[in-house]
Amino acid sequence: VPASPGLTVTYLLTGPRDECVAVARDLCIEQTIEFPADLVTRPEILDHVVARADEPVAVAPDLHEVRVEFSAEIIGSELTQLLNVLFGNISLKRGIRVQRIELGDPLLSRFRGPRFGRPGLRRLLQAPGRPLLCSALKPLGLSAAELADLAYRFALGGMDMIKDDHGLADQPFAPFRERVARCAEAVAKANAVTGGRCLYLPNVTAPAGEVIARALLARSLGASGLLVSPGLVGFDAMRLLAEDERLGLPILMHPALLGSFVISPVQGISHRVLFGQLARLAGADGVIFPNFGGRFSFTPADCRDFVDGTVCPMANLAPALPVPAGGMSLARVPEMVEFYGRDVILLIGGDLHRDPRGLVESCRTFRRLVE
Amino acid sequence: VPASPGLTVTYLLTGPRDECVAVARDLCIEQTIEFPADLVTRPEILDHVVARADEPVAVAPDLHEVRVEFSAEIIGSELTQLLNVLFGNISLKRGIRVQRIELGDPLLSRFRGPRFGRPGLRRLLQAPGRPLLCSALKPLGLSAAELADLAYRFALGGMDMIKDDHGLADQPFAPFRERVARCAEAVAKANAVTGGRCLYLPNVTAPAGEVIARALLARSLGASGLLVSPGLVGFDAMRLLAEDERLGLPILMHPALLGSFVISPVQGISHRVLFGQLARLAGADGVIFPNFGGRFSFTPADCRDFVDGTVCPMANLAPALPVPAGGMSLARVPEMVEFYGRDVILLIGGDLHRDPRGLVESCRTFRRLVE
Numbered sequence: 001v002p003a004s005p006g007l008t009v010t011y012l013l014t015g016p017r018d019e020c021v022a023v024a025r026d027l028c029i030e031q032t033i034e035f036p037a038d039l040v041t042r043p044e045i046l047d048h049v050v051a052r053a054d055e056p057v058a059v060a061p062d063l064h065e066v067r068v069e070f071s072a073e074i075i076g077s078e079l080t081q082l083l084n085v086l087f088g089n090i091s092l093k094r095g096i097r098v099q100r101i102e103l104g105d106p107l108l109s110r111f112r113g114p115r116f117g118r119p120g121l122r123r124l125l126q127a128p129g130r131p132l133l134c135s136a137l138k139p140l141g142l143s144a145a146e147l148a149d150l151a152y153r154f155a156l157g158g159m160d161m162i163k164d165d166h167g168l169a170d171q172p173f174a175p176f177r178e179r180v181a182r183c184a185e186a187v188a189k190a191n192a193v194t195g196g197r198c199l200y201l202p203n204v205t206a207p208a209g210e211v212i213a214r215a216l217l218a219r220s221l222g223a224s225g226l227l228v229s230p231g232l233v234g235f236d237a238m239r240l241l242a243e244d245e246r247l248g249l250p251i252l253m254h255p256a257l258l259g260s261f262v263i264s265p266v267q268g269i270s271h272r273v274l275f276g277q278l279a280r281l282a283g284a285d286g287v288i289f290p291n292f293g294g295r296f297s298f299t300p301a302d303c304r305d306f307v308d309g310t311v312c313p314m315a316n317l318a319p320a321l322p323v324p325a326g327g328m329s330l331a332r333v334p335e336m337v338e339f340y341g342r343d344v345i346l347l348i349g350g351d352l353h354r355d356p357r358g359l360v361e362s363c364r365t366f367r368r369l370v371e
Numbered sequence: 372v373p374a375s376p377g378l379t380v381t382y383l384l385t386g387p388r389d390e391c392v393a394v395a396r397d398l399c400i401e402q403t404i405e406f407p408a409d410l411v412t413r414p415e416i417l418d419h420v421v422a423r424a425d426e427p428v429a430v431a432p433d434l435h436e437v438r439v440e441f442s443a444e445i446i447g448s449e450l451t452q453l454l455n456v457l458f459g460n461i462s463l464k465r466g467i468r469v470q471r472i473e474l475g476d477p478l479l480s481r482f483r484g485p486r487f488g489r490p491g492l493r494r495l496l497q498a499p500g501r502p503l504l505c506s507a508l509k510p511l512g513l514s515a516a517e518l519a520d521l522a523y524r525f526a527l528g529g530m531d532m533i534k535d536d537h538g539l540a541d542q543p544f545a546p547f548r549e550r551v552a553r554c555a556e557a558v559a560k561a562n563a564v565t566g567g568r569c570l571y572l573p574n575v576t577a578p579a580g581e582v583i584a585r586a587l588l589a590r591s592l593g594a595s596g597l598l599v600s601p602g603l604v605g606f607d608a609m610r611l612l613a614e615d616e617r618l619g620l621p622i623l624m625h626p627a628l629l630g631s632f633v634i635s636p637v638q639g640i641s642h643r644v645l646f647g648q649l650a651r652l653a654g655a656d657g658v659i660f661p662n663f664g665g666r667f668s669f670t671p672a673d674c675r676d677f678v679d680g681t682v683c684p685m686a687n688l689a690p691a692l693p694v695p696a697g698g699m700s701l702a703r704v705p706e707m708v709e710f711y712g713r714d715v716i717l718l719i720g721g722d723l724h725r726d727p728r729g730l731v732e733s734c735r736t737f738r739r740l741v742e
Contacts, residue, residue: 026666030666031538032510032511032538033509033510033511033512033538034509034510034511034536034538034720035509035510035511035720035721036721036724036725039721039724039725040510042512042513044512045510045511045512045513048512049510049511049512073542073543073544074511074512074538074542075542076540076541076542076543078540078541078577078578079578080540080576080577080578080600080603080604081538081540081542081576081603083602083603083628084537084538084540084576084600084603084627084628085538087628088537088538088600088602088603088627088628089537089627089630090630091602091627091628091629091630091631091634092626092629092630092633092634092661092667092668092669092697093630093666093667093668094634094668138404138405138406139403139404139405139406139411139416139420140403140404140405140406140416140420140445141404141413141415141416141419141420141445142413142416165405166455166459166460167402167403167404167405167445167452167455167456167459169447169449169451169452169455170447170449171444171445171446171447171452172444172447173444205451205452205455206449206451207449207450207451207607207610207611208579208582208604208605208607208608208610208611209583209611211579212580229451229455229459231454231459231462232451232452232454232455232459232605232607233451233579233605233607234579234603234604234605234608236578236579236603236604237579237605239578239579240578240579240580255463256455256459256460256462257454257455257458257459257462258462258463259460259461259462259463259464260462260631260632260638260639260640261631262463263462263463263465263635263638263639264634264635264638267631267634267635268631268634269631290463295397295401295464296463296464297463297464297465298463326463349405349406350406350407350410353407353410354407354410
């Protein structure tokens with residue numbers, strides 16, 4: 001028996017039952033000691049370090065689920081090592097998918113999780129009951145002044161959150177410092193007009209040594225939240241941003257580069273775990289996810305799996321808000337509210353620019369649709 | 372035409388020709404402005420920011436390759452944004468795979484690449500002509516003293532490089548500081564006996580705010596190289612380690628958590644690009660990769676593709692050394708040398724422990740096999 005209950009993972013394994021028994025046995029070695037069991041000289045390593053698998057349970061023809069228990073001791077307190085134990089080496093093997101995870105309370109207590117989460121974001125925005133609204137500053141190529149002008153009109157029209165396009169980094173056409181200063185100022189100006197509390201979330205996905213510095217700079221320039229792509233900077237860099245007391249800002253997670261983990265139904269990591277549970281472990285308050293029926297390839301079931309992960313019980317960790325996106329339109333708002341309910345951030349980009357009456361009116365229409 | 376030649380990517384697209392033309396057109400938008408082209412008000416954004424795709428070329432039934440050119444301007448000088456442009460959003464779409472990349476010289480000149488690379492590692496080890504030898508400190512669960520004892524015997528037996536198991540983080544059974552101090556001392560002691568130059572590479576895969584500090588600590592304790600898993604800490608954190616002048620140590624890259632990118636032949640990122648070209652952009656001197664015929668699922672063609680990426684011309688960037696691994700044995704050494712040639716680091720773990728004459732003799736046998 002592992003020394004103390006740490007991480008329990010339900011893996012989906014492809015193959016007949018006997019084969020899955022063998023795969024599960026190998027996995028218990030591969031993800032821990034990665035060493036021939038017959039050569040281990042200290043028996044307590046086999047007892048306390050090697051993971052332990054339950055019997056496989058058939059869930060479909062040639063598909064079995066198996067629960068594997070990893071001891072807290074081999075994970076320590078580092079998210080990087082948790083990811084390694086969860087799917088490090090076995091990401092390189094075929095036919096293995098992480099379906100669900102459960103963390104023991106001692107392990108879970110090492111993670112703060114979302115600083116705001118669902119209740120915190122609603123308090124911050126003074127929007128207790130309705131879906132929240134978000135748009136993005138784009139297209140790439142606009143100047144800082146042009147982006148700030150968009151931000152002003154979004155905020156004036158009643159958006160709750162305005163995020164940078166995730167492709168805005170520190171390019172010459174809209175350098176980070178100038179962009180953040182101008183956009184934060186524009187949103188503050190609009191808030192003064194409307195009495196609203198619209199947040200501006202610049203993209204702080206940045207070189208490894210600059211993520212925190214860029215976030216601190218953003219805060220000092222008036223940013224009221226942060227956009228991060230953990231696929232580009234690492235999940236643990238997002239956790240660091242979420243835990244930094246000097247920042248104290250809500251975090252919106254972008255899924256860039258993470259698609260390869262979820263694109264196969266029999267390999268990789270489930271939507272629930274990657275965009276829900278791991279996102280919360282790493283401190284995301286809201287998680288952008290490609291909605292079904294948009295430009296991307298996910299199904300309603302994938303989206304449901306994702307939402308489950310944002311809200312399933314995880315001891316002290318607050319639930320995060322799902323942010324379905326990816327080619328959404330005003331026409332789809334009623335359907336999205338029906339599917340996701342009120343606990344959602346609706347993110348519409350390009351379609352808000354289609355209204356001939358202009359962006360402000362378009363945002364007002366969006367707002368009326370959810371009130 | 373994009374403003375200045377930046378990144379040219381050859382994507383493999385699944386589908387009939389007409390469909391691939393449409394996918395390529397969408398991709399040019401998705402990876403850049405991510406905005407409806409008909410709503411873009413400034414024509415120079417369509418001319419200079421949106422990527423440009425060539426005609427698809429059929430390479431197999433229902434598979435087409437298409438070259439896409441991205442301007443240097445949208446990438447700026449950040450590896451995180453390069454990864455985003457390469458495969459950020461489109462990782463979430465089906466049937467798209469990054470096959471090959473070419474970087475323009477101005478863009479490439481922003482990256483230092485491997486500090487040592489193939490020639491530098493050979494100079495450091497004073498081993499000009501033969502395959503290099505590596506083993507790993509494991510199993511997880513051994514104490515720092517026990518790991519140091521292994522390290523001593525590996526070095527005495529003639530290994531060139533000894534790396535931490537990639538699962539060794541900062542767990543209580545072998546805390547980082549004690550482990551590195553003891554293992555570095557053990558290797559130095561053995562080097563004094565043999566007159567050899569064996570390197571010890573501790574694992575500095577660590578929480579986002581601690582990677583550099585842990586590497587500096589490792590260096591101060593006598594480590595002579597670093598092991599990093601960019602799948603866990605981000606590729607850009609590896610680049611930062613490689614570029615840090617206070618460190619100046621060779622870097623061995625571990626593929627943990629990266630398998631989902633390469634596991635499908637029609638989605639994700641090719642072995643060549645992920646483990647070869649991107650690894651070099653991020654400063655890896657040697658790259659661990661699951662060899663064919665071991666515990667993992669890769670083919671000889673996958674391994675060849677990987678090796679091509681470690682050595683293909685990339686202007687100022689040195690070639691890296693491939694490190695085929697994953698359940699290798701002494702019995703397979705001749706076959707591996709035939710396949711990979713002399714420019715390889717052979718990594719054998721568990722199998723070295725099987726020799727009844729003991730670890731030192733086992734390593735000497737390994738060394739004789741390549742001399």
